[in-house]
Amino acid sequence: MFRTPTFFPSAFCGGSCTRHELSELTRLAAPVRFGGGQTIFSEGERAESSFGLSRGVVRLYKLLPDGRRQVVAFTLPGDFLAMPLANRFNFSADAIGDVNVSRFPREKLKRLILSSPNLQRLLIDFATREMHTAQNQLSLLGNGSAEEKVAIFLVNWRNRLARSATNSQPVPLPMRRQDIADFLGLKLETVSRTLAKLEEKDVIRLLPKGVLLTGLERASLVTGRSY
Amino acid sequence: MFRTPTFFPSAFCGGSCTRHELSELTRLAAPVRFGGGQTIFSEGERAESSFGLSRGVVRLYKLLPDGRRQVVAFTLPGDFLAMPLANRFNFSADAIGDVNVSRFPREKLKRLILSSPNLQRLLIDFATREMHTAQNQLSLLGNGSAEEKVAIFLVNWRNRLARSATNSQPVPLPMRRQDIADFLGLKLETVSRTLAKLEEKDVIRLLPKGVLLTGLERASLVTGRSY
DNA sequence: CGAAACTTTGATCTCTGTCAAGATTAGTGG
């Protein structure tokens, strides 16, 4: 589960950059491993390195002084963990389970990107996708009931896994209830209750480390919404 | 109030692009005017044009099928209304009061940007800023009480106006209560009540078309938060 | 001046959060 040995530079480039660009990117990439719960970087730090995810799942989050936490995204292989040209990290990142990343020295990566129109274009497209994702999440947080939030989260997560080739009938949920709660602006008890309610309604089946989506697409909760 | 005659291409470029790039950008820019409430583009449309804001305030929002609305941002002069290289608009935009925009033919703008490292860089930086703003907003929507949301919204809005040179002691609020509510994931009644409560606490003064921020920085609501 | 749009204020209800207790799972060492 998530053991697919993606390699970040290739995954990020897709078919869109030259062999030279890819090999330059690979030359800069230092493979690093993090264990479950380990912090990869923290909000506010100067971004000496950039990170691209090769294997595993990472949660990106902001902490408020009073201890509240907002998970801003879960990252899958092939994505940068943060915008590579930003001077500082706008959020913290830690590993959910074991994780492989490619670490890039920021200045060198910056030079490489700025010297390559292809890479710049890829980065702009990446940023555009991430922005749209964040805006969709805004819409969900601002408008959704607990049930909508959980249901839409599950469908979105399943869709992302499907795209990233880690396609399996039971959808793995490697993150904790608390992570989901902090992502959706809910409390973990509410997430738990809502999952139970959705199972009651026969739209999902709860499994040990995942979930089975049965009638979720048809459920009015997620129809016609562009989250 | 917001009558400053900014010109989008110059504002966007700042000092960071050559005279040639700026003149090319200006050559492509068609000045267009929209009156209050008019729609500039709608979510899902193919993006034939890109828009940069020269004067006024624009609200960017997503509509759900059941009529609920999420305002994802208010735009000030110098910003693109959407990511210029995206194929489709991920949200709708309409004018709050009178607005001047520069309209660019998408294909030509795309070619210009892709041919200019400076512009690409500016675009990446723009996207990075917008992403961080969206993530901060996520954090606010996910964690904030009504009072925090309103207070932080006011401070952020004031700070943005200050940066964009439209600096005035009474902070103008050109948007409607409903817009603020849809931005913060609240109901307009709650916004109204909360503003009254903040005035009660002597941290703001409500004015006809704006607000005066008095003790808001010191109020514990907004201390030490990185929204 | 008068109608329409917007804002404020009030009374009540509901959903989610809070607090608390159990149940289940995972991890550890004998």
Next chain:
DNA sequence: CCACTAATCTTGACAGAGATCAAAGTTTCG
């Protein structure tokens, strides 16, 4: 392999912030 402990998850009872419904006040603009 099993006992034991800690972590995670589920479930229940209650409370409170914000939503909803309703009405009155204010501003805007023809």
